[in-house]
Amino acid sequence: MLQATELLPGAFHVPLARLADARGAFVKTHAVGALARLGLHFELREEFYSLSRRDVIRGMHLQLPPHDHDKIVYCPQGRALDVLLDLRRGKGYGRSRGVLLDAREPALVFIPRGVAHGFKALEDDTLMVYKVSSEHAPTHDAGVRWDSFGFDWDCAAPLTSERDRRHPALAEFDSPF
Numbered sequence: 064m065l066q067a068t069e070l071l072p073g074a075f076h077v078p079l080a081r082l083a084d085a086r087g088a089f090v091k092t093h094a095v096g097a098l099a100r101l102g103l104h105f106e107l108r109e110e111f112y113s114l115s116r117r118d119v120i121r122g123m124h125l126q127l128p129p130h131d132h133d134k135i136v137y138c139p140q141g142r143a144l145d146v147l148l149d150l151r152r153g154k155g156y157g158r159s160r161g162v163l164l165d166a167r168e169p170a171l172v173f174i175p176r177g178v179a180h181g182f183k184a185l186e187d188d189t190l191m192v193y194k195v196s197s198e199h200a201p202t203h204d205a206g207v208r209w210d211s212f213g214f215d216w217d218c219a220a221p222l223t224s225e226r227d228r229r230h231p232a233l234a235e236f237d238s239p240f
């Protein structure tokens with residue numbers, strides 16, 4: 064893993080080495096030792112992926128205590144604007160950060176519990192892979208409306224889910240973190 068950037072306290076963008084040869088490319092996406100060198104200890108409980116067309120916006124999602132979890136995401140196909148929103152009470156509350164995830168320049172994003180996650184697909188067939196440190200708990204699967212926290216998504220007509228349109232605005236969200 065290459066030089067990491069801290070996006071929000073405890074949230075990291077970590078570039079991944081892409082080893083290309085005549086056959087194609089090789090990318091290591093999980094290395095416990097490299098995460099530990101960033102002070103990160105991650106216990107995998109579930110892994111899943113989503114496929115999105117261009118201008119799909121998913122988010123902003125997080126699981127609430129006691130089912131809260133850390134999350135690692137990466138984009139092995141396509142391109143996405145990945146977005147984090149800090150919902151941990153304190154001076155950083157409500158702060159957001161966006162970072163480009165491009166399969167051609169692989170990187171992962173580590174998202175600690177208490178930080179909501181979302182993204183906009185910048186291309187058709189954008190694949191997002193997730194790893195989470197607790198199991199899916201539908202009763203504790205929460206969110207904040209994607210257009211309620213002042214982030215510029217630069218998207219006139221996003222395709223969103225019914226569930227994502229019903230999330231509370233940031234101003235209405237009662238954070239347990």
Ligand SMILES: Cc1cn([C@H]2C[C@H](O)[C@@H](COP(=O)(O)OP(=O)(O)O[C@H]3O[C@@H](C)C(=O)[C@@H](O)[C@H]3O)O2)c(=O)[nH]c1=O
Pocket residue numbers: 109111113121122123124125134180181182193199224226
């Ligand atoms: C997240 C999740 C969903 N599901 C189900 C619920 C639903 O029927 C279907 C699709 O779920 P959603 O509409 O919530 O999928 P989606 O909007 O893609 O949810 C994802 O969004 C991004 C931004 C994240 O950060 C992820 O952690 C995850 O919350 O899959 C599971 O069975 N297990 C899971 O862990």
